[in-house]
Amino acid sequence: MLEVKDLVVTAGGVRIVDGVSFEVRPGEVLGMVGESGSGKTMTMLAVAGLLPGPARITGGTAALYGTELTEARLERIRGRRIGFVFQDPATSLNPLMRVGAQIAEVLRIHGLGRTAARRRAVELLEQVGIGPERARVYPHELSGGMRQRIVIAMAIALRPALLIADEPTTALDVTVQEQIMRVLRAAQRETGAATVLVSHDLGLVSEAAHRIAVMYSGRLVETGTADEVLGAPRHPYSAALMRSRPRIGAGRGPLPVIPGHPPAPKSRPPGCAFHPRCPVALARCAQEVPPLAGGVACWAVQDG
Amino acid sequence: MSAGRTAPRVLRAGAVWLVRLVVTVLGVLTLLFFLLRLSGDPAAVLVGPGGSQEDIDRVRTELGLDLPLWTQYGTFLGDVARLDFGVSPHTGEPAISAVLARLPLTLQIVGATLALAVLVGVPLGMLAAARARHASARAVTAAASIAQAMPNFVLGLLLLLVFALWLGWLPSYGAESPLHAVLPTLTLAAFTVARVVRLVRAGLLEAIEQDFIRTVRAKGGGRLRALARHALPNAFPPVLAFLVVDSAYLLSSTVIVEQLYAYDGIGKQLVDAIFQRDYPIVQATVFVVAVLVVAVSAIGDVLGALVDPRVRREAAG
Amino acid sequence: MRTSVRIALAGSALIALAVTFGPPLLGLDPLEQDLPAKLAPPFWMEGALAGHPLGTDQLGRDLLARVLAGGRTSLLVGFAASSLACAVGIVVGLLAGYLGGWVDRLVMGLGDLWIAFPFLVLAIATIGVVGSSTPVLITLLVLAGWVTSARVTRAIVKQVRGEDYVMAAVGAGAGHLNVLTRHLLPAVAGANLVIWTFSVGTMVLVEGGLSFLGLGVRPPTPSWGTILNDGRELLETAWWIPLWPGLTLTLTVLLVNLLGDGLRDTLDVRTDDHA
Numbered sequence: 001m002l003e004v005k006d007l008v009v010t011a012g013g014v015r016i017v018d019g020v021s022f023e024v025r026p027g028e029v030l031g032m033v034g035e036s037g038s039g040k041t042m043t044m045l046a047v048a049g050l051l052p053g054p055a056r057i058t059g060g061t062a063a064l065y066g067t068e069l070t071e072a073r074l075e076r077i078r079g080r081r082i083g084f085v086f087q088d089p090a091t092s093l094n095p096l097m098r099v100g101a102q103i104a105e106v107l108r109i110h111g112l113g114r115t116a117a118r119r120r121a122v123e124l125l126e127q128v129g130i131g132p133e134r135a136r137v138y139p140h141e142l143s144g145g146m147r148q149r150i151v152i153a154m155a156i157a158l159r160p161a162l163l164i165a166d167e168p169t170t171a172l173d174v175t176v177q178e179q180i181m182r183v184l185r186a187a188q189r190e191t192g193a194a195t196v197l198v199s200h201d202l203g204l205v206s207e208a209a210h211r212i213a214v215m216y217s218g219r220l221v222e223t224g225t226a227d228e229v230l231g232a233p234r235h236p237y238s239a240a241l242m243r244s245r246p247r248i249g250a251g252r253g254p255l256p257v258i259p260g261h262p263p264a265p266k267s268r269p270p271g272c273a274f275h276p277r278c279p280v281a282l283a284r285c286a287q288e289v290p291p292l293a294g295g296v297a298c299w300a301v302q303d304g
Numbered sequence: 305m306s307a308g309r310t311a312p313r314v315l316r317a318g319a320v321w322l323v324r325l326v327v328t329v330l331g332v333l334t335l336l337f338f339l340l341r342l343s344g345d346p347a348a349v350l351v352g353p354g355g356s357q358e359d360i361d362r363v364r365t366e367l368g369l370d371l372p373l374w375t376q377y378g379t380f381l382g383d384v385a386r387l388d389f390g391v392s393p394h395t396g397e398p399a400i401s402a403v404l405a406r407l408p409l410t411l412q413i414v415g416a417t418l419a420l421a422v423l424v425g426v427p428l429g430m431l432a433a434a435r436a437r438h439a440s441a442r443a444v445t446a447a448a449s450i451a452q453a454m455p456n457f458v459l460g461l462l463l464l465l466v467f468a469l470w471l472g473w474l475p476s477y478g479a480e481s482p483l484h485a486v487l488p489t490l491t492l493a494a495f496t497v498a499r500v501v502r503l504v505r506a507g508l509l510e511a512i513e514q515d516f517i518r519t520v521r522a523k524g525g526g527r528l529r530a531l532a533r534h535a536l537p538n539a540f541p542p543v544l545a546f547l548v549v550d551s552a553y554l555l556s557s558t559v560i561v562e563q564l565y566a567y568d569g570i571g572k573q574l575v576d577a578i579f580q581r582d583y584p585i586v587q588a589t590v591f592v593v594a595v596l597v598v599a600v601s602a603i604g605d606v607l608g609a610l611v612d613p614r615v616r617r618e619a620a621g
Numbered sequence: 622m623r624t625s626v627r628i629a630l631a632g633s634a635l636i637a638l639a640v641t642f643g644p645p646l647l648g649l650d651p652l653e654q655d656l657p658a659k660l661a662p663p664f665w666m667e668g669a670l671a672g673h674p675l676g677t678d679q680l681g682r683d684l685l686a687r688v689l690a691g692g693r694t695s696l697l698v699g700f701a702a703s704s705l706a707c708a709v710g711i712v713v714g715l716l717a718g719y720l721g722g723w724v725d726r727l728v729m730g731l732g733d734l735w736i737a738f739p740f741l742v743l744a745i746a747t748i749g750v751v752g753s754s755t756p757v758l759i760t761l762l763v764l765a766g767w768v769t770s771a772r773v774t775r776a777i778v779k780q781v782r783g784e785d786y787v788m789a790a791v792g793a794g795a796g797h798l799n800v801l802t803r804h805l806l807p808a809v810a811g812a813n814l815v816i817w818t819f820s821v822g823t824m825v826l827v828e829g830g831l832s833f834l835g836l837g838v839r840p841p842t843p844s845w846g847t848i849l850n851d852g853r854e855l856l857e858t859a860w861w862i863p864l865w866p867g868l869t870l871t872l873t874v875l876l877v878n879l880l881g882d883g884l885r886d887t888l889d890v891r892t893d894d895h896a
Contacts, residue, residue: 050518079524086522091515096537096612106523138613154523331734332743340750453875455826457833457849458867461856469857556741560830564853574742575834578749586746593742 001025001065002047002162002194008059009039009046014266016055017043018218021292024194024211026161029185031209031226032198033241035262039218040198041087044164047196048082049074064162080110083155083193085165085184089147089172093139099150100125100135106157124153127190128183145176149183156187163193169204181208202245206230214238217273218265224295234296237274272299317605325598330381332594336587337380341373389591390584392577399584403570403592409479410562410569414554416485417493418547425497426536426543429504434531436509444501451498456557460491460564477566488565492557496550503546507539514538540611548604552597626883632876636869640692649686651843656681660859676861678851688865691843695870696821698755698828698844702762703820707813709763710770714809715801717771718778728775732768740765741830748836758837762824770816774809781808812890815881822877829870845870 002024009017017039024030032040045051047062049071062069064081074082086092093102100121107117122132128149139147148168155163165184169177185208188195199205205212205226212229214222214237222235233239240258260277263269269276275285280300290297364370368379383389389399432441432448451459467487468476475484511517512535520530558571566572570589577585609615644651659681661670669676675684717728744761751757781787787804795803825845831837832846833853840847845866852862 048522050521052518075524075526077524078522082522084519084522086515086519088515092519094516094520094534094538095614097534105520105525109524109529140614151519154519328734336743336746339747449878450871450875453822453878454871455829455867455874457830457846458863458871461849461853461863461867465856465860552739556739557830559741559745560834563834574745575836578745578836581749583750586749590742590746593739597739 002062002196004043004047004060004062006060007043007046007062008057009042009051009055010058011055012266015058016218016265017046018265018268019060020215020218020220021060022213022220022223024162024196026194027189027192028211029188029195029197029209031205031212032196032215033200033202033205033212034215036200037217037262037264038215039265040215041166042218043215044166044196044198047162048078048084048164050078050084079106079154079160080158081160082162082164083157083160085148085151085155085163085168087167087170089144089151092151093147095139098136098138099142099147103135103150103153103157106154110158120157121153124157125150127156128153128187129179143176144172145180148172148180152180152183152187156191156193159191160193163188163191163195164198165195166198167200168197170199170201177204184208202230202241214241217263217268219273219289220292220297221274222296222298223292228295234301235274235298236278236280236300272297321598321602321605324601325595328598329591329594330384333380333384333587333591334377336590337377340583340587341376384591389588392582392585394580394582399582399588400591402585403573403588406568406570406573407592409485409567410555410558410571413485413489413492413561413567413569414551414558416489417496417554418551420489420493421496421500421547421550425500426504428497429501430508430531430536432501432505433508433512434527436505445505448498448501451494452502454494456491456495457560457564459494460487460561463487463491464565479566479568484565484567488558488561488567491561491564492554495557496547496554499546499550500543503543504536504539507542508535511535511538537611541608541615544604544608544611548601551600555593555596623883623886625879626887629876629879629883633873633880636692636873636876637696640689640696643689644686644693647686647689649683649689651682651686651690652841653686654680654682660855662859663861663864675865676859678848678862679855679859684848684862684865687843687848688845688869691845691848691866692869692873694755694838694842694844695825695828695846696873698759698762698838699821699825702759702824702828703766703817705759705763706766706820706824707770707817709767710772710816711774711806711809711813713767714771714774715778715805718775718782719797719801719805725775728771732772735765735768741827744827744831745834745836748831753831753836753839755838755842758828758831762827765827766820766824769820770813773812773816777809777812778805781805811888815885815888815890818877818881818884822874822881825870825877826874 004023005021007017007020008015020039020043022030032044034040042051042055046055046057047069049069051057064077067073078084093099097105100118103121103124104112104114104117107120108114112120118135122135125132125135130146130149130153134142134146139150142150152168155165168184169180172180181204184197197205197208209226212222212224212226213220214229214233214235216237222229222233222238224234229238230242233242237258244257258277263273263276269286271284271286271288272278272281272290275281278285278300282299282303284299284303288299290299290302293302296302368376371379387400391397392399392402395402428444428448432444435441464476464487467474474486475481476487478484508531512531514535517530517534520534521527525533555571558569559574560571561567562569562571563575570592573585574589576582577589643649655677658670658673658677659679661673661677661681662668663676663684664674673683673685675688677683678687713728717725744765747761748757782805787800790800790804828837828844829846829849832844833850835850837846838844848866849863849870852859852864852866855862
């Protein structure tokens with residue numbers, strides 16, 4: 001059970017994540033969607049305490065099963081209670097270390113003996129569909145998809161309570177994306193972890209997620225079950241996002257696009273960040289930030 | 305990875321190195337040969353300014369210097385193949401034995417320098433990277449800049465003056481005891497250690513930004529594990545490449561450092577030989593140094609392949 | 622420009638000006654012997670002499686005059702050798718990179734040999750044979766120094782040769798010489814400026830080392846290396862003789878290295894041969 005409340009992440013004086021709150025229940029997959037730069041990755045890196053250099057948490061809390069995730073606590077539980085799958089498997093493995101040893105390392109860090117760790121690493125390899133003989137190869141000898149399976153094996157090695165997958169298939173060939181998602185979902189079901197799947201790919205999220213959170217310019221604009229958000233999006237941004245995805249049987253012709261560009265966090269307009277691009281914006285939208293109420297942060301929905 | 309494929313690989317790498325050894329050593333000795341022959345009359349030089357024309361002619365015939373240049377070159381190559389560089393006119397000893405007898409003393413200070421580079425330079429570089437904004441790291445970086453700029457003959461005089469002549473802690477001149485090697489080693493090592501500190505620091509600061517370091521942190525690994533176990537090996541290839549090139553430079557520098565401390569290695573022997581016009585010693589020294597340089601380069605390649613599996617694969621073709 | 626680069630630039634310029642115009646302006650003669658005034662200590666010590674603020678050597682020659690004049694020799698050798706080495710390196714690198722083929726392979730093979738060889742040993746052996754003089758010294762320094770510039774130049778040419786503006790020039794019928802001088806030369810200028818800067822420091826160091834061994838600049842001409850050599854035998858009694866050239870030499874190399882680092886960052890060029 002992950003609870004995030006009013007999380008604020010600041011980098012260079014700019015709030016790149018601005019007051020985000022959400023929950024993920026055990027066994028549930030939350031799909032976190034939004035365009036690049038919307039703050040979805042930063043939100044999850046902040047939860048895991050892995051923010052890059054200049055970014056800092058400047059407000060809010062995150063708690064796992066009621067225990068607040070402070071920096072000190074994260075140092076102890078990362079890898080054991082929280083597993084993280086990164087975007088680019090080409091760079092997320094140490095090129096100079098055998099992959100078996102890299103999987104075993106997470107087990108060794110959290111107290112397993114050398115032999116036990118090695119044996120378990122081989123089991124994990126099999127679990128993600130890689131033959132045990134591959135434990136002794138180096139990352140450069142594996143394909144991108146294989147490497148991502150290794151990263152998944154490391155993330156689920158200690159059956160974490162929280163599994164975070166940040167764009168796990170974006171860097172891969174289309175043909176292997178499907179396989180990796182199958183491995184990931186099987187691992188998720190097997191461990192029963194509360195899972196956050198961060199992706200800009202709505203198709204992917206619609207297949208895997210139980211619930212969906214939509215982010216725009218560092219803020220959460222809509223949450224709900226997958227069926228609700230995908231089938232009947234309420235926030236004008238979510239609605240525009242759903243319309244812009246390609247669908248079979250939707251007929252020919254250009255896909256509708258959202259006019260304008262998402263604002264960079266530092267030039268975020270006052271009020272609702274989406275209002276300059278919003279077809280139904282009210283005067284109020286340019287002045288006050290709408291709170292997330294009833295699963296949607298929109299004055300037009302709440303007032304109208 | 306099977307032994308059946310490994311053996312030809314090793315053989316091939318060995319063959320490449322053999323060719324390289326022969327080409328380097330031959331190239332350098334050929335250059336030296338023609339410089340020696342073209343730059344004057346060695347016979348006249350050997351006999352000295354007081355010698356008569358008969359003396360000069362006798363020496364010339366003795367040494368085969370009256371033969372055509374190409375014949376002489378052929379003879380020279382034959383001699384090199386038998387490791388025969390002639391006899392030192394001063395000691396009557398075969399030149400190659402004289403050089404090999406002094407070699408251990410030189411290897412002692414060069415080896416100690418390389419050991420210091422790894423044992424002192426790497427930890428200091430790690431410190432400078434781990435606490436990049438801390439005063440101690442800044443002090444290390446600044447000291448490294450100065451050590452890199454200070455020529456070994458200046459540092460050598462300074463150390464000699466302070467530790468041998470003023471404080472009397474260490475012996476000044478000679479090579480009688482291991483203690484005599486301390487100041488020459490420190491003098492030789494300052495630049496190398498300083499370079500290694502800077503290379504390790506720069507390499508770590510670059511490696512630490514990489515995604516796989518974040519993966520280690522995500523696995524629950526601490527900062528120290530990320531730095532020492534993961535970033536450091538990735539920062540190592542440039543350090544290794546530097547140490548290989550620097551070994552050649554160190555062998556050169558022993559000439560100055562050994563002369564300064566009257567330390568009886570091959571460097572001092574070379575300078576003495578130059579002033580005494582002892583050409584067999586000069587040629588034998590150049591030969592030994594060339595062989596050493598190629599050998600170090602080969603060892604460097606092997607170590608590089610051990611550290612980085614990607615290089616191993618490339619080398620295998 | 623960063624502060625450190627400004628300091629390095631100002632410092633190097635100051636040293637160059639001091640050694641060039643110092644002796645004539647101050648009316649100092651580095652060769653004038655004053656035996657009664659021999660081995661005078663520097664100004665802060667007891668027994669210092671009024672006309673010799675930095676002290677005198679064993680022949681009573683003024684050390685301030687010698688360090689300034691010696692600096693001129695050292696820097697002249699350094700400038701001349703690194704300029705010539707860069708010029709040779711640029712020409713060889715341009716040709717190797719532009720022509721390719723066996724010229725390229727020959728140059729690169731030679732460079733491999735060159736870089737692996739302990740140059741000082743060969744230089745000492747050569748000087749032992751042909752005798753030492755400033756022209757021999759500069760020739761040897763150039764022989765040792767051309768490789769870096771040649772390799773980097775070649776790497777850049779290989780990279781730039783295929784770019785549009787060069788192809789366009791060739792397509793428009795520009796001759797080889799035109800392409801080389803108008804298009805390729807400017808592309809390698811930045812990296813070579815950086816290499817040249819570092820190389821001045823290296824050349825001054827090597828000259829110092831050889832002169833220190835008595836195999837470089839011939840006495841009585843002072844250079845920082847020869848003054849250090851003079852001071853060696855009198856280290857215990859007159860340590861100030863090697864102190865001054867040691868200090869100026871270290872400071873010069875430090876400033877030149879700082880300047881090189883700064884230039885490399887400012888021009889954003891790589892000076893390894895994987896450019």
